[in-house]
Amino acid sequence: MNFQPLDFKANARKAMADPNLREALSRVQTNFSGRRAEAVARLPEFDQLRHDARAIKDHVLAHLDVYLERFEQKVVEAGGHVHWCRTPREARETILSLCRKVEAKTCTKGKSMIAEEIALNPFLAANGVQPIETDLGEYIIQLADEPPSHIIGPAVHKTKAQISDLFHEHHAKLGRTQRITDEQGLVNEAREILRQKYFDADVGITGANLLVAETGSSVIVTNEGNGDLTQTLPKMHIVIASLEKVVPTLEDACTILRVLARSATGQEFSVYTTFSTGPRRPDDVDGPGEYHVVLLDNGRSAMVGTVLGELLRCIRCGACMNHCPVYQSVGGHAYGWVYPGPIGAALDPHFIGIEAGQHLPQASTFCGRCEEVCPMQIPLPAIMRHWREQSFSARVTPPLQRYAIRLWAMAARRPALYRLGARLAMGALALAGRGRGRFARLPLAGGWTAGRDLPAPAGRTFQDQWRGARE
Numbered sequence: 001m002n003f004q005p006l007d008f009k010a011n012a013r014k015a016m017a018d019p020n021l022r023e024a025l026s027r028v029q030t031n032f033s034g035r036r037a038e039a040v041a042r043l044p045e046f047d048q049l050r051h052d053a054r055a056i057k058d059h060v061l062a063h064l065d066v067y068l069e070r071f072e073q074k075v076v077e078a079g080g081h082v083h084w085c086r087t088p089r090e091a092r093e094t095i096l097s098l099c100r101k102v103e104a105k106t107c108t109k110g111k112s113m114i115a116e117e118i119a120l121n122p123f124l125a126a127n128g129v130q131p132i133e134t135d136l137g138e139y140i141i142q143l144a145d146e147p148p149s150h151i152i153g154p155a156v157h158k159t160k161a162q163i164s165d166l167f168h169e170h171h172a173k174l175g176r177t178q179r180i181t182d183e184q185g186l187v188n189e190a191r192e193i194l195r196q197k198y199f200d201a202d203v204g205i206t207g208a209n210l211l212v213a214e215t216g217s218s219v220i221v222t223n224e225g226n227g228d229l230t231q232t233l234p235k236m237h238i239v240i241a242s243l244e245k246v247v248p249t250l251e252d253a254c255t256i257l258r259v260l261a262r263s264a265t266g267q268e269f270s271v272y273t274t275f276s277t278g279p280r281r282p283d284d285v286d287g288p289g290e291y292h293v294v295l296l297d298n299g300r301s302a303m304v305g306t307v308l309g310e311l312l313r314c315i316r317c318g319a320c321m322n323h324c325p326v327y328q329s330v331g332g333h334a335y336g337w338v339y340p341g342p343i344g345a346a347l348d349p350h351f352i353g354i355e356a357g358q359h360l361p362q363a364s365t366f367c368g369r370c371e372e373v374c375p376m377q378i379p380l381p382a383i384m385r386h387w388r389e390q391s392f393s394a395r396v397t398p399p400l401q402r403y404a405i406r407l408w409a410m411a412a413r414r415p416a417l418y419r420l421g422a423r424l425a426m427g428a429l430a431l432a433g434r435g436r437g438r439f440a441r442l443p444l445a446g447g448w449t450a451g452r453d454l455p456a457p458a459g460r461t462f463q464d465q466w467r468g469a470r471e
């Protein structure tokens with residue numbers, strides 16, 4: 001799979017110069033943000049629902065051990081199995097050994113960010129089990145050999161023409177030589193190709209939007225129905241989920257589902273919301289013979305009770321990235337790791353370390369829109385600020401930037417000095433910009449002027465103007 005290197009600045013520059021990406025990203029605003037706004041406007045109690053959903057997650061995180069054990073007990077009572085995995089490696093190996101148990105050659109897969117987090121597909125393929133993505137977006141990027149660029153729209157970075165080319169290239173080998181260019185035709189072709197794969201697969205792997213402790217159920221939401229075919233047709237259903245997905249009751253699950261669909265796609269509910277509880281029972285007409293839940297920690301239990309613990313409320317709706325001016329400009333691949341956008345900027349450094357992820361918490365204008373739209377009220381800018389502080393303390397921040405921050409901090413603690421410095425700088429800039437009105441280039445502001453001109457200051461600082469207006 002072609003991952004971008006972990007170099008946000010270089011990736012972002014490349015992304016901004018890509019006309020296909022610009023065209024594809026323009027749809028984020030209409031398809032996601034616009035529909036969310038309409039859905040929220042139609043539901044006066046939306047803010048109360050957000051409040052309730054947050055309270056549910058906060059309660060779970062304070063009693064995580066209790067609800068996880070209850071969940072396991074209920075899964076076992078329903079005839080299933082729970083596998084506790086501390087690391088991605090343990091999770092991968094558990095899934096492989098389950099696949100080997102039924103001598104699987106292929107497995108169908110529903111969309112799962114946790115599967116991306118543990119790099120499941122390349123591992124299974126290297127060990128003789130061919131994974132087949134069944135979510136349309138995931139199927140497209142599997143053909144392109146790319147990681148997802150959005151947590152709910154994995155192929156949002158692709159234009160229709162690019163998808164048409166991909167299908168033509170890959171499906172021609174299967175005897176479909178006619179190039180399809182219309183949306184419905186592309187969907188139909190993917191559906192026809194995938195249909196037999198569901199019947200041939202020995203194992204179906206899905207993620208889980210929620211795990212319900214009360215019943216031992218895993219819950220998935222899709223708009224294509226692919227998840228249902230993935231989990232009911234093969235001999236074995238494996239759910240891969242991180243441990244914070246658990247909620248106490250079915251009612252709690254419904255509260256969260258109501259904010260999830262509205263925040264993600266602006267729907268009142270997703271087209272398919274499926275609760276799976278254990279393997280097929282004797283009087284069931286279909287369903288898997290075996291049901292396994294692989295529960296991944298990967299450092300999450302250590303986040304509980306820390307500043308990062310608030311991130312565990314995330315329900316992966318994608319609203320923060322849909323409203324982020326940085327994400328909308330550079331897309332998801334620029335972030336270089338599994339989770340893009342503001343949630344990625346706040347979460348990824350926990351997994352990859354602040355040195356490798358140093359640019360991610362900087363990839364924000366701090367406009368605060370992500371926190372405003374987050375249904376779980378996660379303080380994303382504050383968490384990014386936490387990482388900036390970590391980066392500064394660990395001396396990962398470049399020396400010049402560190403000295404500049406120190407200098408600014410020193411002045412900010414001495415108001416008279418700060419005002420004097422600001423007046424001198426404003427005066428000098430106003431003088432230098434006189435007659436021009438703008439700077440096309442400015443020392444120490446190259447990043448800003450590379451993309452736009454800097455207006456020349458009027459000559460008075462904000463504080464002076466503020467004081468003048470009050471007098």
Ligand code: SF4
Binds near residue numbers: 314378
């Ligand atoms: S951080 Fe909030 S807005 Fe972003 S994906 Fe998670 S729940 Fe959604």
